[in-house]
Amino acid sequence: MRTAVGVLLTALMLFPVYWMINVSLTPLSDMRKAPSLIPVHPTTEGYEQVLREQMPYLGTSLLVALGTVVLTLALAAPAAYSLAKLRPAGRRALGFVLLVAQMIPGIIMALGFYGVYVKLGVTNTVWGLVLADSTIAVPFAVLILTSFMASVPDEVLQAATIDGAGPWRSFVSVVLPASRNGVVTAALFSFLWAWSDFLFAATLDSGGRLQPLTLGIYRYIGNNNQEWNSIMATAVVASVPATVLIVVAQRYVAAGVTSGAVKD
Amino acid sequence: MRARLAGWAFLVPLVAYLVGCYAYPLFTNVDLSIRGYTVRSFVHGGAPLVGFANYAGVFGDPTFRTALVNTVLFTLVSLFFQYTIGLAAALFFARGFRLSATLRALFLVPWLLPLIVSASTWAWLLNSESGLVNAALKVVGLGPVNWLTSPDWSLVSVTIANIWIGIPFNLVVLYSGLQNIPREVHEASALDGASGWQTFWHVTFPLLRPVSAITLLLGLVYTLKVFDVIWIMTKGGPSGSSTTLATWSYELGFGNMLPRFGPSAAVGNVLILIAVVAGLLYIRLQRRQELA
Numbered sequence: 001m002r003t004a005v006g007v008l009l010t011a012l013m014l015f016p017v018y019w020m021i022n023v024s025l026t027p028l029s030d031m032r033k034a035p036s037l038i039p040v041h042p043t044t045e046g047y048e049q050v051l052r053e054q055m056p057y058l059g060t061s062l063l064v065a066l067g068t069v070v071l072t073l074a075l076a077a078p079a080a081y082s083l084a085k086l087r088p089a090g091r092r093a094l095g096f097v098l099l100v101a102q103m104i105p106g107i108i109m110a111l112g113f114y115g116v117y118v119k120l121g122v123t124n125t126v127w128g129l130v131l132a133d134s135t136i137a138v139p140f141a142v143l144i145l146t147s148f149m150a151s152v153p154d155e156v157l158q159a160a161t162i163d164g165a166g167p168w169r170s171f172v173s174v175v176l177p178a179s180r181n182g183v184v185t186a187a188l189f190s191f192l193w194a195w196s197d198f199l200f201a202a203t204l205d206s207g208g209r210l211q212p213l214t215l216g217i218y219r220y221i222g223n224n225n226q227e228w229n230s231i232m233a234t235a236v237v238a239s240v241p242a243t244v245l246i247v248v249a250q251r252y253v254a255a256g257v258t259s260g261a262v263k264d
Numbered sequence: 265m266r267a268r269l270a271g272w273a274f275l276v277p278l279v280a281y282l283v284g285c286y287a288y289p290l291f292t293n294v295d296l297s298i299r300g301y302t303v304r305s306f307v308h309g310g311a312p313l314v315g316f317a318n319y320a321g322v323f324g325d326p327t328f329r330t331a332l333v334n335t336v337l338f339t340l341v342s343l344f345f346q347y348t349i350g351l352a353a354a355l356f357f358a359r360g361f362r363l364s365a366t367l368r369a370l371f372l373v374p375w376l377l378p379l380i381v382s383a384s385t386w387a388w389l390l391n392s393e394s395g396l397v398n399a400a401l402k403v404v405g406l407g408p409v410n411w412l413t414s415p416d417w418s419l420v421s422v423t424i425a426n427i428w429i430g431i432p433f434n435l436v437v438l439y440s441g442l443q444n445i446p447r448e449v450h451e452a453s454a455l456d457g458a459s460g461w462q463t464f465w466h467v468t469f470p471l472l473r474p475v476s477a478i479t480l481l482l483g484l485v486y487t488l489k490v491f492d493v494i495w496i497m498t499k500g501g502p503s504g505s506s507t508t509l510a511t512w513s514y515e516l517g518f519g520n521m522l523p524r525f526g527p528s529a530a531v532g533n534v535l536i537l538i539a540v541v542a543g544l545l546y547i548r549l550q551r552r553q554e555l556a
Binding site for chain 1: 268270271272273274275277278279281282285286288289290291292293295296306307309353356357359361362363364367369370371372373374376377378379380381382384385386387388389393394395396399428431485488489491492496510513514517518525528529532533535536539540542543544546547
């Protein structure tokens with residue numbers, strides 16, 4: 001009985017997602033008629049248009065998201081190791097700065113970055129977008145990696161030190177492998193946030209040669225607001241990473257959501 | 265000593281990054297807000313200092329009042345429904361039943377979708393002529409509503425979409441809070457003959473208060489900065505009826521052919537002040553709970 005109610009509620013919650021898929025399969029000729037709950041004349045014309053027009057955007061999104069993951073982990077993992085295990089003075093202050101950093105509204109960062117990038121002449125570059133996108137993920141990544149690395153027992157590290165391992169060796173061959181769940185969670189979220197970013201892309205890369213998929217969709221909406229099957233087909237494609245995450249990495253996702261808010 | 269040096273060495277990249285990618289843009293933002301920039305001086309430099317003129321201009325602008333009221337309404341209404349629906353769903357899933365873990369995971373989907381995807385899907389659902397919502401209204405004999413193009417409804421529409429996006433976060437956090445309440449508490453309450461509703465109101469809800477407070481404050485911080493959803497659905501319009509501080513700041517700086525970076529930065533700095541106050545409250549609360 002509860003299962004039936006649960007399925008019903010979930011269906012209700014996910015209805016907009018279903019609607020997106022439904023519209024993506026609807027032929028243009030049916031678009032202005034009364035909407036039908038199922039695609040009566042399913043067509044792939046929307047997806048064909050995506051393949052024709054959106055591939056460069058898709059590639060850029062992938063590049064930006066992967067670049068953001070690499071940059072975020074490279075910055076966050078060593079710092080988290082230090083905060084969790086080497087415990088230098090001033091770490092509480094740094095933790096506080098990171099918490100506050102997460103709360104700064106994106107629009108403010110975007111305007112600030114725009115000012116800086118115009119001054120340096122680096123607007124409309126992919127790496128500039130990667131750098132800006134990483135600001136969404138780095139504070140979160142440091143905080144979550146710190147909590148994962150803190151749970152590596154100190155005795156293991158002491159044993160490594162006795163065997164002659166320096167801090168770098170301990171980091172690379174003991175702490176990092178032991179906290180790989182944290183690394184995966186941090187990587188997943190940085191990927192997802194960079195992939196989904198619209199604000200930084202719109203402000204810093206809207207005239208760029210390589211633009212991400214979010215701008216591709218935005219331009220679609222702006223230019224040809226008739227072809228909603230193509231718009232929704234692009235949206236479906238843009239939703240693939242999130243869906244894959246839910247299917248293959250559910251527990252990391254839940255870990256990521258709660259670790260920010262609730263201490264176990 | 266060596267360990268301490270190593271400790272700092274591992275932090276150097278992060279600290280350099282925080283200075284370059286947080287402090288510097290934020291400083292630039294403050295600088296923008298106290299100078300009289302034009303497009304020309306933005307590129308070539310040499311904008312004169314104008315002190316608080318941009319702020320005075322922003323506070324005197326009638327849009328400021330609208331944006332502030334809209335921000336407050338958007339935030340409070342979003343939080344109320346996200347929290348109550350999220351809590352109801354968490355209580356429902358907390359009982360545990362066949363498929364409950366899978367369904368709970370599926371509930372997360374709206375939260376993980378790119379905002380442009382959710383926003384454009386809602387925009388099409390709410391489309392005046394071809395949207396499903398108006399078609400459904402017609403079936404039950406009601407007239408169409410101009411969800412996105414009428415000044416009376418635009419704020420309602422973007423709030424609805426934002427509530428939908430925020431429910432999963434509330435669900436997950438409140439669910440994990442419920443899991444941390446010992447089972448015996450509920451059993452004892454049931455033994456005392458309390459009804460389900462009584463148990464919730466006098467036992468579960470009070471025990472959940474710390475988690476609720478954290479969820480709401482974090483939700484407040486997140487909702488204040490919502491930009492994508494509103495901008496993609498209505499661009500803050502029509503005629504400013506769904507403008508918040510975040511979209512107004514963007515509109516001033518990037519929305520027109522003639523950017524006004526000074527006022528845009530000034531609005532942004534007002535927003536950051538509100539967000540940081542909420543953020544500090546959150547941090548204080550969390551620290552206190554860690555100590556408790």
